[in-house]
Amino acid sequence: MSDLINEQNQQPAMKSTKIDQYLASQKLFYDLEGNYSDEEFEQLANLITNSLTDYKEGEIVKGTIVGIQGDKVIIDIGFKSEGYIPIAEFDDPAQIVSGQQIEVYLEKIEGTGEGEVVLSKKMADFQRIWEKVLEADKNQEVIQAKILKRIKGGLVAEIFGMEAFLPGSQIDIKPIRDFDAFIGKTLDVKIVKINHAQKNVVVSHKVLIEEEIKDQREAILNSLEKGQVLQGTVKAITDFGVFVDLGGVDGLIHITDLSWGRINHPSEVVKLDEVINCAVIDYDPEKKRISLGLKQLQEHPWKNIEQKYAINQVVSGKVVSLTEYGAFVEIEKGIEGLIHISEMSWTEHIKHPSQKVSLGQVVEAVILSIDKEEKKISLGLKQLEPDPWGEIIKKYSEGSKHVGIVRNLTNFGVFVELEPGVDGLIHISDLSWTKKIKHPAEFVKKGDKIDVVVLNIDLEQRKISLGHKQLEENPWDTFEREYKVGTEVTGKVLRHVDKGLLVELPLGVDGFVPANQLSPTPIKSIKQAFPEGEELTLKVIEFDKENKKITLSAIEALRDKEQKLVEEYLAKHKLDKVTIGDLFKAKEQQKTASQKAKQEKTDKEQKKKN
Secondary structure (H helix, E strand, O other): OHHHHHHHHHOOOOOOOHHHHHHHHOOOOOOOOOOOOHHHHHHHHHHHHHHOOOOOOOOEEEEEEEEEEOOEEEEEOOOOOOEEEEHHHOOOHHHOOOOOEEEEEEEEOOOOOOOOEEEEHHHHHHHHHHHHHHHHHHOOOOEEEEEEEEEOOEEEEEEOOEEEEEEHHHOOOOOOOOHHHHOOOEEEEEEEEEEOOOOEEEEEOHHHHHHHOHHHHHHHHHHOOOOOEEEEEEEEEOOOEEEEEOOOOEEEEEHHHOOOOOOOOHHHOOOOOOEEEEEEEEEEOOOOEEEEEOHHHOOOOOOOHHHHOOOOOEEEEEEEEEOOOEEEEEEEOOEEEEEEHHHOOOOOOOOOHHHOOOOOOEEEEEEEEEEOOOOEEEEEOHHHOOOOHHHHHHHOOOOOEEEEEEEEEOOOEEEEEEEOOEEEEEEHHHOOOOOOOOOHHHOOOOOOEEEEEEEEEEOOOOEEEEEOHHHOOOOHHHHHHHOOOOOEEEEEEEEEEOOEEEEEOOOOOEEEEEHHHOOOOOOOOHHHHOOOOOEEEEEEEEEEOOOOEEEEEHHHHHOOOOHHHHHHHHHHOOOOOOOHHHHHHHHHHHHHHHHHHHHHHHHHHHHHHO
């Protein structure tokens, strides 16, 4: 104000100053030439100071439209200088009239170097709208919102002239599948969230619906009982079940409670918006969770099972599951039977049910057993055909000889195919009378033809035991004569085994030479000292016909030889030097140790008996 007064004093000839304008508006007839007495000027200054408002930035003030200059509207707010508002801030420029009073927002008192006031009509309008928003939120008022457009996650609505967000989850208590249907409509809403910093507003129509059905919801929850049948609408379908609207309260039908039979997805049983009846299975008052069931409204399929199915009855069904041990067949909804892999073929060795059936295939099977208590039915596939084992027994009787093909090798024996679908097993011990075989692969290969004799047939287990060595007479009667204890023989080293050597004897039988029978002193490396293929002079020190075992000794063979031959043997095999006397001494030590071991064994057995 002092600036205005100073300006008036400095320019007494000015006739269009703010002071003059003010005087004219107040009809004060002072000397417009500025010829005032000190008393008159003081009175004028006090009058102006008391009449003008003390303005602050960031507040809404009233202003008068003075006119239009280019793309700006000149506004007088009663300040020392006028302000400008872009004409674009007016909804209809044609409605701008000089002298019209409007509300404006005072952004800056001096926005330019010339002292121009910065004003905004748009911000003033928004401030008034924001006040309405805050008031509506404070009082939880129901307001109207016009739906403008669809965006990700929901809709954009207009309230009080500003945009607000209506999330998809806040439109209705039911899931909305067509958002576009709401565009252009007007809905009653409540403000549920305000972001003051961003000036964002979130509204909800759902809360109004929930308020309306609150009493109805409470009535439903208070009357819930297990077994109660309710009507509802399918609200949502998920992989694990179906949500049903019971009239403001949601319940869940788990996928396992939709049907007594197997289903892959709930959509196979119900559809969206379908009205269905369902039974209350359980209710959790704390969590407000309602478990519902659809299949419970139907009779349990196992109730009269004995009236529908019988043992040996042929039934038809769809393969609904394959496991390592068999195939599950759905005979009817809620009733399944298992075809175990052992019941799929009389002759084939089924390792997986997929060898005989496939998922979804419709098959016929025979009922083998029914367990009502455990709700289990055993089915058979092979029972649809005659049991071929009656003919197999005749064709492959015990003692009969055949030629088969090696189909598989295991650690314990050889599987031989006698004919398609009919296999037998040669145990590793029945391959040879004379050879010590570690693995069948040393004797035969897959695909080889082999002569066999049937040793035994187990009809119950469907197994045929075969033999190969039994095609020849047991040579151990001959070996008993040829390899008496004390007999000197020549043996060729076949391979190195645990604690000794395996050697081949002249009649094709294998014998065992313990390491302590190769040298009276410890041997650093048997493999280096006695390579495979070397021939040794040996003596039989043990013959066990029952266990088909011949034990030999190089030391015993040397005991009758000259010292020179003993030295040559030791040098050849890089063994420590010993004399014949040492050999006898070693024999006595071995004999004593053997007798001691036998005595200890006898003592232990006697102790167990006592």
